[in-house]
Structure formats: structure tokens, C-alpha cells
Amino acid sequence: MSNFNQDMENLLHAYDSNWQDYLILREQFIEKYKLSVEKLQEQLNTAKKALTEIQQLKRRDTTNLGMINKLQTIAKDTLAAIGGDDEC
Numbered sequence: 001m002s003n004f005n006q007d008m009e010n011l012l013h014a015y016d017s018n019w020q021d022y023l024i025l026r027e028q029f030i031e032k033y034k035l036s037v038e039k040l041q042e043q044l045n046t047a048k049k050a051l052t053e054i055q056q057l058k059r060r061d062t063t064n065l066g067m068i069n070k071l072q073t074i075a076k077d078t079l080a081a082i083g084g085d086d087e088c
């Protein structure tokens with residue numbers, strides 16, 4: 001069982017049995033997973049920024065034009081899949 005599932009199970013068990021334990025576990029649960037969500041959001045924003053920069057590359061060097069076009073297409077498709085309208 002994953003840590004999240006185990007933590008959730010412990011939280012629900014405490015809710016049913018001991019209110020004080022529940023309150024303590026709830027705060028620990030919130031703090032633990034809040035940090036995880038914040039880290040994932042930071043990583044997502046970094047990826048979006050990099051993909052946006054790739055998508056906006058200038059096409060100056062014709063020898064690498066095919067590669068730049070491919071990178072821009074990949075970046076555009078990835079941003080669309082991620083939901084690129086959030087702030088970076």
C-alpha cells in the first residue's frame with residue numbers, strides 16, 4: 001500500500017476512534033502532502049517555462065531548422081497536454 005493510502009487509512013481510523021489523535025494526524029497529513037503538492041507545482045512550472053522557451057525559438061540557423069521545428073511541435077503538444085495556461 002502506498003504511503004498516501006496508508007496515511008489516509010490512519011487518518012480515517014483516528015477519526016473514528018480518537019478525536020485528539022485525528023486532529024494531530026490531520027495536521028501532519030496536511031503539512032506532508034502540502035509540501036509534495038508545492039514541489040510538484042514548482043516542477044510543473046519549470047517544465048512549462050522550458051517548453052515555452054523552446055516553442056518560441058527563433059529560426060535563424062537553417063541547418064537546424066528541421067530539429068527546431070520538431071522541438072517546437074513537441075513543446076506545443078506537451079504544453080497543450082499539461083494545460084499551458086497556468087502561470088509559469
